Amino acid sequence: VSRDDRAAFTLLFREQHRGVHAFLLGRTSDPETAHDLLQETFLRAWRRFDDLAELPPQRQTAWLYTVARNLVVDGYRAAATRRATLAAVAQDRHTQRDGPDAADASVARDELARVDAAIGRLPVDERTILTMSVVGGLTSGQIGDALDLPAGTVRSKLHQARTRLGHALEVPA
Amino acid sequence: MTDASDRTRTPDPAGEPRGELDGLLDAWAARHQLGTQDAERLLAGILGPDPATTPVAPMAPVAPAALPATWWAQLSQQVAAAVVLGTSRPDTGVASAA
Numbered sequence: 001v002s003r004d005d006r007a008a009f010t011l012l013f014r015e016q017h018r019g020v021h022a023f024l025l026g027r028t029s030d031p032e033t034a035h036d037l038l039q040e041t042f043l044r045a046w047r048r049f050d051d052l053a054e055l056p057p058q059r060q061t062a063w064l065y066t067v068a069r070n071l072v073v074d075g076y077r078a079a080a081t082r083r084a085t086l087a088a089v090a091q092d093r094h095t096q097r098d099g100p101d102a103a104d105a106s107v108a109r110d111e112l113a114r115v116d117a118a119i120g121r122l123p124v125d126e127r128t129i130l131t132m133s134v135v136g137g138l139t140s141g142q143i144g145d146a147l148d149l150p151a152g153t154v155r156s157k158l159h160q161a162r163t164r165l166g167h168a169l170e171v172p173a
Numbered sequence: 174m175t176d177a178s179d180r181t182r183t184p185d186p187a188g189e190p191r192g193e194l195d196g197l198l199d200a201w202a203a204r205h206q207l208g209t210q211d212a213e214r215l216l217a218g219i220l221g222p223d224p225a226t227t228p229v230a231p232m233a234p235v236a237p238a239a240l241p242a243t244w245w246a247q248l249s250q251q252v253a254a255a256v257v258l259g260t261s262r263p264d265t266g267v268a269s270a271a
Contacts, residue, residue: 003225013216021207039215046219115201134202171193
């Protein structure tokens, strides 16, 4: 492995990891699984970097998202659901143990838990696009490139997601 | 990546206040974003140590008596022994009965 390879891979990682992480978070709804799959995606990219480095940037992006998508499909979703359920149970127990001193923190946590739950109930494609936008900070064009969708479709789905969320959280979208 | 004209979040033209939903989403996103340190740690784990910059551990001094034998030392000894053998037996032109 040459130093040039390491430098090129580092650049690829720094440019793409936020988007791929947000994609995985949107698909799995489980932060821990998203982190594990992010690592696995880039580990595979590093092992195949001789081939990957030969591709133009847009195809490198497509390659990364294909690997990430396949990892989600290859059985990780079930594990994520199990873990999310366990985390929700643990969260409930934790909340029940809190005393009055923790009231403010508890309100904020409850609010975020409501957002979490509402986002978790979105259709998976809307949730993924929303997550890539707000967590990954990607534009509709970048999301479209990653998911092979027209940017207009991305904007439309994002609008739908926000409308659903607004209804669920009883706030204006 | 941060082209304001193509942001998928609610646009904020002319300083218009962002909605309540944006505030909630920002808080939610901040909770889930991968921190720079976490990302760099993850990258380092994937790449492993850089062989070009990893310092080689200094070698402990070795006592002369403990130096390992080398092929050339052994060969030198064999050559010396052959020379001694060759010069200690004069060629008489008679084949040894043994």
